[in-house]
Amino acid sequence: MAQPDTMTRILDTAEVLFAERGFAETSLRHITSKAQVNLAAVNYHFGSKKALIQAVFSRYLDPFTGRFHAALDALEARYENRVIPLEVLLENMATTVLAVPAERNSLKVFMRLLGLAYSQAQGHLRRHIQEQYGGVFTRFTELVRRATPDLPDAERFWRLHFMLGTVIFTLSGLDALKDIAEQDYAEQVTVRDLVRRLRPVVVAAMNAPLPDDMSPTQED
Amino acid sequence: MAQPDTMTRILDTAEVLFAERGFAETSLRHITSKAQVNLAAVNYHFGSKKALIQAVFSRYLDPFTGRFHAALDALEARYENRVIPLEVLLENMATTVLAVPAERNSLKVFMRLLGLAYSQAQGHLRRHIQEQYGGVFTRFTELVRRATPDLPDAERFWRLHFMLGTVIFTLSGLDALKDIAEQDYAEQVTVRDLVRRLRPVVVAAMNAPLPDDMSPTQED
């Protein structure tokens, strides 16, 4: 079995280590030694550590945006000008997210990286992601807007981010949560199992009644 | 105006920098220079950087657990042996969380630190938090269990963590989200406003219908 490309070996190793330990906590020496390439290979092929981080993300997000745009195209074609139901939109997004890393069986890594992109400051990363992949998200949220016409714009904005937090937080902290869950409930937890559990929760959250008017923190 | 204690100055500065940049990305030199104390002061007063991190968390979590236990005591006394409704439990938790950092007006920092505790690997931190403050959470979840008797144990466990993700993600990324929200909707966003929006969402999520059976997609 022939060894993969040097760049590929670096990317494969880097994404795993980044997902496990974060960016700053993962040294180039750790990556290169585990990938069995020379230390200088990272700077030679990618230019810098920052560029390597962005390359790791691009390898996930480029196929994702492609597939997601295609999926939304197909949906809009199927529904013509009718409103696409919220459940269908969410289902399609979930399917697309799940499809991307299926090739390398690394959904956990993908989610963990997304979580890191939010939690670790890394200004350059957030900028890179926003500029590169913001378009498909605004397209998605516009479709969600038409699917939930009764929701005020601000309310929908916040609820979408609530749910984004739910998904990213859960799937990115998966290992820690898995440990607790399997320790408490002696139950094997798979990612697909979690996605199944997430669906009704997200739908119910988006369709929740509007909040009451502000009230001083009342007991009772 | 008298300067605060050296230890207090270190803690005040460290918690802000940790929240902004993460643990590994924040050097002791950055902390000590901004706090206007000597570099060696951290190792002298706290012993190590790890211990400083834990001290930052303890300063938030110790008052929190105290108040939360007290609040649950009061609730159990008021409701005697009757079941405490889910809304009341959530409302009490929110109130307690909001009360802790009110003294320093640093809810954002508190939430961001909680998010980091989950996302950054930092094995020692998770262990420390689990061992030190796990008790009050198991007490809370037991009350939630009685408030949601129809929910399977595993389902409730996951939904609680879903909602934890919602809250921590939203409130810890608050600054970035606020910018987007106020830019798109020209609306002033306050923490209390967000908590008001969160309540119906969280309640609806916890009361969502149970998920369907696993669909026959392939496994990992």
Added chain:
DNA sequence: GCGCTCCCAAAACGATTGTTTAAAACACTT
């Protein structure tokens, strides 16, 4: 005075970090 404890300050320590250099090895065309 002395001894003792506590706190602070400057400097140095050894280790590790990302990056660069310069030469060797390779692949491929002519």
Added chain:
DNA sequence: AAGTGTTTTAAACAATCGTTTTGGGAGCGC
């Protein structure tokens, strides 16, 4: 087979990291 451009290698670089050492001074009891 020679030459050319690309890739790999080992070594060194400068910077930064957490930590330790050393010594000095402030306060207090005796």
